[in-house]
Amino acid sequence: NAGVMQNPRHLVRRRGQEARLRCSPMKGHSHVYWYRQLPEEGLKFMVYLQKENIIDESGMPKERFSAEFPKEGPSILRIQQVVRGDSAAYFCASSVQTGSTGGNTIYFGEGSWL
Amino acid sequence: AQSVTQLDSQVPVFEEAPVELRCNYSSSVSVYLFWYVQYPNQGLQLLLKYLSGSTLVKGINGFEAEFNKSQTSFHLRKPSVHISDTAEYFCAVSGFPSGGYNKLIFGAGTRLAVHP
Numbered sequence: 209n210a211g212v213m214q215n216p217r218h219l220v221r222r223r224g225q226e227a228r229l230r231c232s233p234m235k236g237h238s239h240v241y242w243y244r245q246l247p248e249e250g251l252k253f254m255v256y257l258q259k260e261n262i263i264d265e266s267g268m269p270k271e272r273f274s275a276e277f278p279k280e281g282p283s284i285l286r287i288q289q290v291v292r293g294d295s296a297a298y299f300c301a302s303s304v305q306t307g308s309t310g311g312n313t314i315y316f317g318e319g320s321w322l
Numbered sequence: 323a324q325s326v327t328q329l330d331s332q333v334p335v336f337e338e339a340p341v342e343l344r345c346n347y348s349s350s351v352s353v354y355l356f357w358y359v360q361y362p363n364q365g366l367q368l369l370l371k372y373l374s375g376s377t378l379v380k381g382i383n384g385f386e387a388e389f390n391k392s393q394t395s396f397h398l399r400k401p402s403v404h405i406s407d408t409a410e411y412f413c414a415v416s417g418f419p420s421g422g423y424n425k426l427i428f429g430a431g432t433r434l435a436v437h438p
Contacts, residue, residue, distance in 0.1 A: 212365070239423055250326075250412055250428035251366070264425065299365060303424065314424055316358075316365040 212237075212317035213282075214300050219322050227287040227294070229320045233302030240283045241301040241314060242275055251299060257283060290322070297321050324349040324415045328429035336437050337405055343398040343432045345413035355396040356414040356426065357387055366412065372396065383407070408436045 213232040221227050233240050238258055243251040244267075256264040257277040268275065272290075277283040287294055297319045303312045329344040347353060354373050358366040370381025377389040387398045396413060410433050414426040 241423075241426075243426075243428075250328075250430045251426075253425055253427070256423055256425065263423065301366075312424065313368055313371065314426060316367070318365040319363075321363075 212300055212302050212315050214298075214317035214320050216320060217318065219320060221290045221322065223291060224289050227290050227322055229285040229287075229298050229300075229322070231283040231285070231300030231302075231317060233283070233300075234315055237302035237304055237315075239303045239305065240277050241303075242283075242285050243299045243301065243316075245297040245299060245319070247296070254285075287322070295322055324351075324353060324417050324427045326413050326415050326427055326429035328411075328413055328432050330432050331430065332433045332435065334435045334437060335403055338402050340401050341399065341403050341407075341434065343411050343413075343434065345396045345398065345429060347394050347396065347413075347415045349394075349415060349417055351417045354416045354418060354424070355387075355389060356416070357381065357385070357396075357398050358412045358414060358428075359383075360410040360412065360431075362409075369398070369411075403434070403436050405436050405438060408434060410434075 240257045242254040245251045253267040255268050255275045272288045274286045299319045301314045301316045303314045325348050327346045335341045356371045357369040360366050369385050370379045372379045372389045380386045385400050410431045412431050413429040416424040416426050
């Protein structure tokens with residue numbers, strides 16, 4: 209059973225270009241999370257999505273960042289007009305449907321380094 | 323809202339010695355607690371988690387952690403470390419009721435360096 213798959217693992221972009229990071233959750237998982245890890249820091253929550261719905265985007269920067277999880281295909285984290293400060297590791301994670309109290313294990317991918 | 327403080331940014335230790343990585347949290351609601359390990363250039367792997375029940379939680383690779391509600395701590399321990407335990411360790415908290423999902427709040431991490 210494949211884990212959470214992220215690609216590309218490494219991405220180089222010039223200032224002003226667009227970056228697209230893709231994430232395929234574990235089989236049977238319907239919840240996707242994106243986290244960002246800046247150098248020498250812990251992971252920061254960005255967004256939580258279910259199929260075709262953004263549930264919690266409280267950690268997303270107000271501009272240039274967007275995320276989607278379409279009915280078919282992987283989740284996409286899109287960064288428009290990248291700047292040097294966007295350099296980070298971006299981790300996708302997934303979990304199964306949870307009850308109202310949460311607590312299910314979240315499984316992380318190996319990250320995409322921008 | 324929740325926050326996590328990992329009290330040591332780096333912990334050097336000799337092989338076969340015991341180790342404790344400290345984690346304190348704050349929250350206005352009940353919490354679930356997690357420890358993850360990150361090896362260089364890799365994703366995070368769950369070591370253990372506390373949801374309810376016994377406050378002593380055993381995880382993979384010989385690690386264990388104890389939830390102390392009065393001290394709002396969740397320290398990670400291993401009685402005898404190996405070179406292969408060298409990695410970054412992250413403590414995380416998730417508040418509940420959560421609306422059905424885990425919004426993990428991470429500490430800044432503790433770098434464990436095991437020396438021969």
